Amino acid sequence: MIPLKTARKFINREKGKKNQIISCGMRKPVVSLNNLLLVIENPIYNEEAMRPISKVAPQWWDYTTLDNEILMEAARLTPEDLLQLQRPGFKIVFYDTLERFYAAEALEYVNVWKQSTADNPKGLCGPIGPTEQLPLVAQIVNDLEVDVRDGYFWGMDEWVLNGKEVSIDYPLSFAKADMELCFNRIDKKFRMPDSHIRFPKADTLAEYTASYDDVECLIMQGGQGEVKHWAFNDPVMREGAYADNPPSPEEYRKKSARKVDLHPMTIIQNARTSGGGVVSNVPSQALTVGPAETWKSEKISIWHPGMHDNPFGMRLTALMISKKIPDSSVPMSLLADHPNVQFSYYAPSIGSCEAEMH
Secondary structure, three states: OOOHHHHHHHHHHOOOOOOOEEOOOOOOOEEEEOOEEEEOOOOOOOOOOOOOOOOOOOOEOOHHHOOHHHHHHHHHOOHHHHHOOOEOOEEEEEEOOHHHHHHHHHHHHHHHHHHOOOOOOEEEEEOOOOOOHHHHHHHHHHHOOOOOOOOEEEEOEEEEEOOEEOOOOOOOOHHHHHHHHOHHHOOOOOOOOHHHEEOOOHHHHHHHHHHHHHOEEEEEEEOOOOOOOOOOOOOOEOOHHHOOOOOOHHHHOOOOOEEEEOOHHHHHHHHHHHOOOOHHHOOOEEEEOOHHHHOOOOEEEEEEOOOOOOHHHHHHHHHHHHOOOOEOOEHHHHHHHOOOEEEEEEHHHOOOOOOOOO
16 A cells, blocks of 8 residues: 555646556556546555545545445345334335325425414425425315414525525526425415525525524425435535545534535436436535534434435435444435434335346
8 A cells, every 4th residue: 555645746746647647656556637536446545544536526525435345235235124224213114105105295294384383483494306295285285274374494405506596487496396386386375474484595594594593493304315415415525624534424514504516416416307417507506404404403304215316325324324324425324413313215216236237
């Protein structure tokens, strides 16, 4: 093994010669690219056990920088093994049909709002992705004539263009989706006022964060992206203080609602799920609820329909939460330290991680 400082000395010597392989007596060659160490075939480790370079985006942290034993253990899990990962504070629920899955997700909204009163306000923070539950929320409220006027709702994230949140008429706007798929469909006799519906905005993020102290968030609901985030709590870039290691779980958990740069995997995923694959139409920044607000929520409820992440990812985060292996390169794993987390799966989507050619 070669010390990291020595490797970087060779890299600096070859500065400007992009993609030139430097042999420098190592078993595996290193490439110079934007002053980062890229690994060919296998990662290089220094005396302090340097973590692998991402296979997806070398300038970023993500789950491919984890120890391979964790990744392989996750890949081996069967659906039955997943259920065995439950422990106090971490519950796993399977639904056999999408109808039951989305109905249960929608009922979380209604049940939270029913508990809210003018003197003791309560709310739910909800995602865009999945969205199929949103029209069901409106239908349940209307058909059962449920008075939710005292309820509260937080949108958990929004796209950013030119430093500001996108307008509500932007095609990919999350606020637009929440209003059109849910709130505008609820009969005004039953619906909460607009002042109870709170979306993050670039100029009022401090107020957004403070609102979690004014109103009790009973449930923070979310999906899981391919980069293993909830909301847009993505891994950070591999630079500066985080060149060799990602932020510690304790440091990452201090982050509150903020503007973030999005991991390339997140941009590609959203192009796939919401934009017909047109990556150029997806913003590279967003506003997001943070761990600080998340930890003020009584319960974290994550829904896995199988459309946003894959069989491997849905296993990996459950394993890390169950075994209490928090690592900010896998942001969802930080929920290992929250006292009340539930993962809900559409069971047929769990599939397997065995090789299958298509």
